[in-house]
Amino acid sequence: MSRTLPPGWYPDPDAPQEERWWDGTAWTDHRRAPEVPGPPRPAAGGASGRAKGIALTLSGIVLVAALVSGALALARGDGDDVVADTAPTLATPSPSEPAPSPSRLVDELDGISLPLPAGWAPAKYVTRDNLVMTADGGGRVFTRTVPGSPERLPETLAKKDIPQAADTSYDDVRDHRVLRSGRVRVAGCSGYLVRWRVRTAEGPGGYVQSLAFSPAGGHGAPDTVVVRFAFDAGPDGPPLADMDRITRGIRPLDR
Template identity: 55%
Template sequence: MTPPPGWYPDPHAPHLERWWDGTAWTEHRRAPEAPGPPQPAGGASGRAKAVALTIAGVVLVAAIVTGVAVLGGDDDDGGGTVADTAPTSAPPTPSTTAPSTTAPAPTTSEPSADDPAVVVDELNGITLPLPDGWVRPDNVAEDDVVMTTDGTYDCPAGVGICRHGAVFSRTVTENDEKSPQALAQQDISDAADDAYDRDALGRRLYGGIESHKTVKSGQVAVAGRAGYLVRWQVTTADGPGGYVQSLVFPSSVGSESPVLVRFVFDAGPDGPPLADMDRITKGIRSIDDAGTGGGVGSSLGPAG
């Protein structure tokens, strides 16, 4: 029997709590809740309860480790198992003489869309990391936007309001093509035109595209699935230009239709760090995180 989903002390960082989804550790972490105020005289029973809860939490973590070790077994085929993502050792037993430093009893509240570091895309069955400087879309007219950089500015061509970065996510349904490589290669031109040539109203916010070049392409594992990305650097008539990326991978939910994630990053000193594009790509996970097989975001060697 493995413990139910919940927050437990992180075996690799005992000062934090980590989400156990009932099968494996996820990457969701949080600081323990602050301990309650000191007990008044006669409050010995409250301290005893705190100690009991602490011991119960440690026993649960030990049960996780034991259960996962049994499930992992002696696997020689190199495939991912539950043991690949499970802790290898239990955290040290906290002192029972200092209740003020003990971790709170684990809870069963599941990570939600309110997590400030994660964007949840329920429709496509994925979560995406939200780097510093990025926010969930607010008053954005475009469809399928899952995050943008914080704030706006006057577009370089002197018309319209622009943002330095945006990420879009949608399911590919308009054709029968299933190959991530073919779909990414087909989409990148549209991604560049939509971002830097003409907007939905036909305006050239950046004066139009003058040239482009491929700066990265190749296979990449996303949410445990084999995907493909193509990244262009775009030169525009006005402003510093930017980067666009089309990333396609099979969904892990429903009919496993291809999921397309588009990235739009302005170049220049005001644009978001290009490293955020790789950080978001590598951090995409299936909502059903236990089904990723440990391959979340691992590179298959995109060409530079």
């Protein structure tokens, strides 16, 4: 039901025996006497019947005035003039409970799923650089699939990708230090990772890691998935331990 009355003549809330023009948003100064109803039908009792008719007419005017006043009070949001024991009680809707945060990210394009540690969330927008998840403070994780080839072994791909990861993640890289390099078990198969501490001309720099593995076994040269990590250094950056948590928690979608 709408709270806004349409323009028209209504009983004046201040003088119910008169009608006042409502322009749809506020009362105007235009008033008039109520329209005189037609002659009442003859009724038994003569004057008594006419008296009843007049009483009913006045009662109707008072009732309509009360309804108009109540509607206007609702339209103004003015509840101070409404008697407390006659005002309707509106139930306040309880806030809906937030949906639980997902614990894993499903990457259907690359055929894997990754864990979402505390503070991490799926990327809001799909971008060309394959960003799949982010964390407050400067954490990014990227994934891509490299077509299978005998020359594209996980170790070769990880070592080739790590300088690109540093250059694309941070501006004006001055030097780096290798923190970790070697084989690792990922998604039930053998993989390889390289992790650098990157120092930049300005700012705290960060940590980058390139992880390569082939989630599908079998004969021939399977496709290889490359997962690139970039964590800003400094007190606000994500914990470096999250690289290990995400790496250990990668799973192929068929498991």
